[in-house]
Amino acid sequence: MSYAKIYLHCVWSTKNRDYQISTSLRPVLLAHFKEYCKEKEIFLDFINAHVDHVHALISLGKQQTIADVMQLMKGESSNWINSLMILPYQFEWQDDYWVASVSYSHVDKVREYIKNQDEHHQQMSRDEELDQFMIKNGFERIKD
16 A cells, blocks of 8 residues: 655635635635545645635645646635625636645644734735745746
C-alpha cells in the first residue's frame, strides 16, 4: 500500500480582488468548502477567508494534483455561490492561485496563520501579504 502526505498552503482571490466575501457569507462558504472537500476526498486540514481571498491548508492524496484540487474547490464554490442568488452580480474567483509546500513541522504555524486572517489584515494589506508570501516561498513576479 502506498502512503502520501503532502501539505500545501493554498491562497486564491476573488475576481479583481473585489471585496465579495462578506462576514455573513464567510461562515456559510467555509462550511460549504469543508463539506464539499469531504465529499470529493480532498483532505482539507484548515481553511479561512478574508474579504477578498481564501487560505487553505490541504494535503494531497496520492492520485490528486494541485491543479485538479484548485479547479474543484474554486470552480464548484463559485457555481454554488451563484446558484444561491444571494449576490446581485456573478461571483468569480481570480484565475490564478498561489500554492507552497509546508513541512509537517510547520503545519501548526500555518494553521494559526490561516486562523487569524482578520487580525493579520489589520496590520498588513493583502498586497503586502502576497508580496511576503511570494518572497518567503521563492516566487518571482513576472514583469510585463
